Amino acid sequence: MPELPEVETIKRDLEKLLPGKIIRQIEVKDPTVLTGISPNGGPFRKVSADSFKKNVIGKHLSRFHRRGKYLIMEFSDQTALIFHLRMTGQLVVRQPSSRERIVFYFDEGLPLCFADTRRFGEIFFSCDWKKEPRINSLGVEPLNGSFTVNLLKEKLKDRSAKIHSLLLDQRIVAGIGNIYAAEALFLAGIRPNKTAGRLSKMEVEKLVNALKKVLNDSIEHRGYTMNSYLDANGQKGNTQEFALVYGKQGESCVNCGGKILRKVISGRGVAYCAVCQK
DNA sequence: CGGGGCTCCTGTGCGC
DNA sequence: TGCGCACAGGAGCCCC
Numbered sequence: 289m290p291e292l293p294e295v296e297t298i299k300r301d302l303e304k305l306l307p308g309k310i311i312r313q314i315e316v317k318d319p320t321v322l323t324g325i326s327p328n329g330g331p332f333r334k335v336s337a338d339s340f341k342k343n344v345i346g347k348h349l350s351r352f353h354r355r356g357k358y359l360i361m362e363f364s365d366q367t368a369l370i371f372h373l374r375m376t377g378q379l380v381v382r383q384p385s386s387r388e389r390i391v392f393y394f395d396e397g398l399p400l401c402f403a404d405t406r407r408f409g410e411i412f413f414s415c416d417w418k419k420e421p422r423i424n425s426l427g428v429e430p431l432n433g434s435f436t437v438n439l440l441k442e443k444l445k446d447r448s449a450k451i452h453s454l455l456l457d458q459r460i461v462a463g464i465g466n467i468y469a470a471e472a473l474f475l476a477g478i479r480p481n482k483t484a485g486r487l488s489k490m491e492v493e494k495l496v497n498a499l500k501k502v503l504n505d506s507i508e509h510r511g512y513t514m515n516s517y518l519d520a521n522g523q524k525g526n527t528q529e530f531a532l533v534y535g536k537q538g539e540s541c542v543n544c545g546g547k548i549l550r551k552v553i554s555g556r557g558v559a560y561c562a563v564c565q566k
Numbered sequence: 567c568g569g570g571g572c573t574c575c576t577g578t579g580c581g582c
Numbered sequence: 583t584g585c586g587c588a589c590a591g592g593a594g595c596c597c598c
Contacts, residue, residue, distance in 0.1 A: 372592085375575090406577080514590075514591065
């Protein structure tokens with residue numbers, strides 16, 4: 289589910305709702321979403337509820353950040369909780385239901401609930417989130433001024449992988465997932481299976497502009513709700529009403545009227561228009 | 567480096 | 583209505 293626009297929406301919501309609050313209690317209903325760092329930098333899911341609580345209870349929420357698809361809850365002592373929602377994770381301030389995996393309670397008001405049907409999501413504690421390998425190894429933020437045509441052109445140079453695959457590689461550009469990769473490639477008129485290193489400067493320019501546009505537009509529409517995505521207030525997003533190709537296989541292209549096709553590239557399905565995308 | 571295949575999980579939607 | 587299968591926003595790992 290959540291790609292950059294969805295995580296950004298949640299981040300902005302939480303920034304309005306929670307700073308200043310103190311975490312007084314945590315209900316760990318499913319400890320498997322609590323992770324630590326294994327020696328190779330990946331997650332391991334054997335963090336005890338007790339050690340998690342010990343790290344977090346009593347902390348003052350100070351700020352929220354987003355880096356790629358990671359949401360960072362920073363405390364006043366600079367330590368942080370880092371969340372990744374993967375496919376079905378939700379972070380919602382609401383009355384807890386039986387589906388919550390972790391619930392954070394404050395002195396007053398509704399608690400912050402983490403739900404995640406498929407349990408791919410993770411929450412981990414960090415003493416210095418900016419130095420976490422998983423944060424540090426991320427590529428450029430596509431909505432920053434530093435995401436330029438020259439930078440992307442350089443990253444794609446000599447790469448023989450397909451452009452769609454590289455857009456999903458978080459080490460190159462952070463925060464893009466399958467929805468926005470498909471939408472941006474359509475807007476840029478680029479075939480998803482085009483060899484990345486063969487994109488012309490003009491194509492890279494169109495791609496950079498298209499990525500910024502689809503991500504900004506989606507933030508404005510509060511994210512894409514297919515199934516499970518909700519903002520921090522528990523509301524669905526509206527981006528799905530504006531999608532042009534994602535999930536539209538078999539329908540007509542808004543540009544040329546031709547049929548939207550779908551193919552699998554590196555294990556991920558991508559919808560595209562064979563006429564409009566070269 | 568590229569990509570196929572598999573894994574972690576659960577739910578939904580489709581064809582029969 | 584039921585069953586089995588494909589597929590779903592992500593991403594890491596092994597292997598060729």
